[in-house]
Amino acid sequence: MAEEYAVELRGITKTFGPVVANHNVNLNLRKGEILSLLGENGSGKTTLMNMLSGIYTPDSGTILVDGKPVTISSPQDAKRLGIGMVHQHFKLVDVFSAADNIWMGAQEAGFVLKKDRYQKIEEMAKKFGFDLDPHKQVCNMAVSEKQTLEIIKVLYYGAKVIILDEPTAVLTVQEIDKLFGVLRRMKEQGHSIIIITHKLNEVMDISDRVAILRKGEYITTVDTKDTNEQELTEWMVGHKIDLNIERPKVEKLSPLLEIRDLTIRSDEGNVAIDHVSFYIRGGEMLGVAGIAGCGQKELCEAIAGLRPIESGKMIHKGENIVGLSPKEILAKGISMSFIPEDRLGMGLAPSMSITDNMILKNYNDTKGPFVDRKAGREDAQRVIDELGVVTPSTETPVRRLSGGNVQKVLLGREIKAGPNVIVTAYPVRGLDINSSYAIYNILNQQKKSGVGILFVGEDLDVMMALCDKILVLCHGKVMGVVHAHKTTKEELGLMMTGSLDLTHKYADKPAGYAADSLFDQEEEGK
Amino acid sequence: MRIHVVKREDCPLWKKILLYVGAVALALVLGGLVLLAMGVNPLEYYSKMFTMGMIGNKIAYKAVENYLKILVPLILTALGLSLAFKMRFWNIGGEGQFIVGAIAATAVAFLTGEALPQPLVLVLMCVAAMAAAGLLGVFVAALKVRFGTNETLLTLMLNYIALYVLTFLGETKGDWNFFLNPQSARPTFGSFASLVSFPKIMLGKFGLNICVLLTIVIGVLVYVYLKRTKQGYEIAVVGDSMGTARYAGMKVNTIVLRTVFFSACLIGLAAAFKVGTAGILSTSITDDVGWTGIIVAWLAQLNTVGIFLVSALIGVLQFGSTAAAATFSAVDSSFADMLQGVILFLVLAADFFTRFRVVITKKEVERHG
Amino acid sequence: MKKRILALALAGVMALGLAACSSKTGSTTDDKTQNSATGTSDSDFKVGAIYINKKSDTAGYTYAHNKGITTAMEELGLDPETQLVIVDEVPEEDDKVAAAVDNLVGEGCDIIFGISFGYLNAMEAKAAEYPEVIFSHATGYLSNDTNFNNYFGRIYQARYLTGVAAGLKSLETGNNNVGYVSAYGTEYAETCSGINGFTLGVQSVNPNATVYVKELGAWSDEQNEYAFAEELINSYNCGVIAQHCDSAQPQIAAEKAGVFGCGYNSDMTVDAPKAHLTAAVWNWDVYYKTAMETAMTCGGAENFVSAMGGSAYYEGLTKGLVGVSPLSDNCAPNTQAYLDAVKELIASGEWDVFSGVKLSYTLNDDGTVSITKTDAALKTNDGKEIVPAGGKSVEDSVITGTMNYFVEGVKVG
Known part of the structure; x- marks a missing residue:
């Protein structure tokens, strides 16, 4: 008899217009294990997990929970099936207390707020070894506290399968250790956990098995103890790569x-x-x-x-x-480039072309009322050639480029000006x-x-x-x-x-x- | 069954055209059903409407003249709005700016019309209207820049204030009120058509108003301004990302004030053209161009050439439906308004579908555990 | 976020646009068979009209004119379905009126009626531009010698009659206070002469009566029409409410308060069956029939004015252009006899309202009423003499243009 998995994905495909986010992905999660979902940005990890948590629905493929095929078409469905997801961007109401944030989505929440909700949630937190003041308002919480709250929320709703999307991105080393301790305890209590990450050391540290995605395709799943960081990177990137970052020695100036x-x-x-x-x-x-x-x-x-x-x-x-x-x-x-979380905010005009972004800082240097786009186009072409920007043309809106190319354009422009x-x-x-x-x-x-x-x-x-x-x-x-x-x-x-x-x-x-x-x-x- | 709305990255042109044409067709079918219920042959009605009643018309050239009269203010207003919209400054105050411009132009006409040569008066009217409307726009922009007030609400409310000022001028008799017709016992706006009006170039019987030519010239200028000049570039950057504009060292506040001023100026100019052609104020002087202009600018996606095209089509709709309603006794202007509303509504709906996709997932949720 | 604002704005625009469009579409489709050209020369005759409101209106000013035009056409054997072209909802704006005229001329109209006062300048200009077309303008004062006239009626005569009915009612109830909801007061000769005519009518039967006037400041304002009537009833203790405004709201207010009223424009007994006495009404078809007949026979637009016998058509009870609606059961006994007597007197041209002669009445045993004429000066309510005792009626130009005083018995509320 085949092993019964907590969750099994078979041949999942999801497209957004012309973009294939996931193609024929197979993935299984054993009961009581921690599975790392590894892949570079844009490899479709989050999309895949969003299908498990009911935010997206797959174009094709089957999802099995406890061996039975299911359709998850809303977060409520996922909740009913015992699947909970802690998103990268917390979904909390700032002006509510910790307890109320949990309570407002709970099944038994009636019309009236009951006093005992604080106590119930505190008990729940203790059970898993969390440190949480249920009366504290979210806006007064540190990032790690908010994350804890999100995890408790998921647990409170009765999730047996918990998905964490890049949970360590916002945490310090010490906080990460604490989080991993919690995850191990949850595992012992029979929960199955999927953790999305692209940090190899964490993968090696916490997970039992690693599943790897590359450009929307499922590559393989391996036992953590049988692999190493170099091997994982090769699967993730698709070819051999030197993981060492160069630090050239330069004579220090004044x-x-x-x-x-x-x-x-x-x-x-x-x-x-x-x-x-x-x-x-x-x-x-x-x-x-x-x-x-x-x-x-x-x-x-x-x-x-x-x-x-x-x-x-x-x-x-x-x-x-x-x-x-x-x-x-x-x-x-002095040149400054700041890449905000949405990656398009400061320093770039996302709807405008590469050329137009190229001339942002020097458009006013020419004489007369007109913009010199010819020079800008040449600059753009130079940056594209020198930094290897992948784009159909210099007139493509920056918004259409993929992340790496956007940042290359931004840095290219900054360097072009010859800053010190x-x-x-x-x-x-x-x-x-x-x-x-x-x-x-x-x-x-x-x-x-x-x-x-x-x-x-x-x-x-x-x-x-x-x-x-x-x-x-x-x-x-x-x-x-x-x-x-x-x-x-x-x-x-x-x-x-x-x-x-x-x-x-x-x-x-x-x-x-x-x-x-x-x-x-x-x-x-x- | 669940319905999702998904943003489209790109919509091919043929699909857009198909959607728009489909929307208009659907509106016409709906209108046709109403027409049938009223006992009117829809085909006859529509052919009358889309030819703007010019076929079998003894004086079709007059229809063209009147059509252009509707078109000029609409195009200019939409052009003006597009400047501000490009910067994501939601100038909803086209109506108010138009009215203020119209009042200023009329004041100049009455005060200087007898003393100065006509071409000079016309220029002064345009300048006064642009200045008045522009200052009204700058007032709102300054409040936004200085105090972060919401320009949508402010411009919207100023529309009503301007309208009430105009109504006040139209209904209040007094020695100071030179806007009124002194001969009339009852307060009515006076006409300055005999003093000054925009000249027409006669092409046979057809009189081509000079404003039409000026509007085309201004359209070209706006196009060049937005596409080729530094200021146009600044508008695009500020509209796209305020932070980036600041970061690039642009004086964002100045740009906002300047652009809103130009935006309102064009609307003021539209008003000067309108009163300078009509030769008289009225409380319905705007013809709702401040509102229609928003729809035009939106449908044209702020594209200058698009504004000319969309205005021309909406003009056909407005003018043609009035012409058609006149000849069918069962159809009154309400039907014309309704048909216009249905067409615009469905075209905007089609516009929505060029930007978004609706995805329907069929499978029912399977309850589990 | 920014997108949403524009969407919101667009939605707002759409909402405004749609709100402006939402109105009852008239279902006045007549079940008439399209009678194709009958071969007479009349079948080529086309009538054009410019309305201030919708041609599908079922009450009010535009409705009254539309009814007049269609009735006249039918009486003359013209088909309103094919021979009448209407541009409706045209505001009093020269440009729009001019465009409407262009439209109608383009459609081949032979005569164009403009029903609203503010059309006058544009019609004058267009009459000069299109000398082959006849222009006829209601309520105005402009005209030329050939193809442009104006027309109006002596509605004050009808109001005098309703005043008599109101006065009799006040005698019956013993309440000498009469109310009058008016669009405007002395600003317009039209409203001013209406108030004066009505008041003189009231006082001819009840010299102790006072007419309290409330001015709306607008030709149409349904809310205030009701509210002002209510105020006249409650604060001024008025027992009869007359009106010069578009809707039946004053009558409805009177009905609710259990007092009486005189309507305007249409028989408002349907709106206020327990309150309404009688209404001053227009019979526009009288003029339209005359005008169309003349237009068809005068042999060219340039002859129209002379064929009409003048550039200003101003008729009243004599021609039947104005009148009163059938008396309701609410009227005081014998009201009909009083009105018949006055009507006959006015229609004969022997006497008119704004003269130095006042009427008094005697009810005869056979139910008829005989009238006694007494010389008495026409005085304003601040004591100024307008017409000396026994003097002739004021000029028509005063009644239509410059009357800006109230007669004795009027009090502005």
């Missing part, structure tokens, strides 16, 4: 950009960056690590002149840049491995030519391999700057959560002040 005592407020008026000091030298790549929303965005915007600062100083080659317009800062050779400081935030966000390496190469190329780079990133492994130094932010405060090749992920993790503060490691010198600072010049210049 400080290009120096930040002293910078304080910035967020849109909501909270202090986003709190008395931060650091500097970047030419030929140096400084990584900025921190949990999402720790002031990274505000810092980038302030340097680019897009956000007024509260106090502090910013000098570039000894000249003050505080209070300059974005245009003037641009003219000084590049501020780049999340430049590989959402990119596949090949594209990511292409971007790393571009940045290294710039570094070699003496450009100072501020690299705001999320993947600690990458930053430790790519950057020269790493600055760690926690709630807008600097926790210290460490040498990338000397530090460990654990150390970074502790600093990110504020448990470790290395700013006073060297008593002789204030943290973040360059020994050969150009600040004095600026003072004299006054």
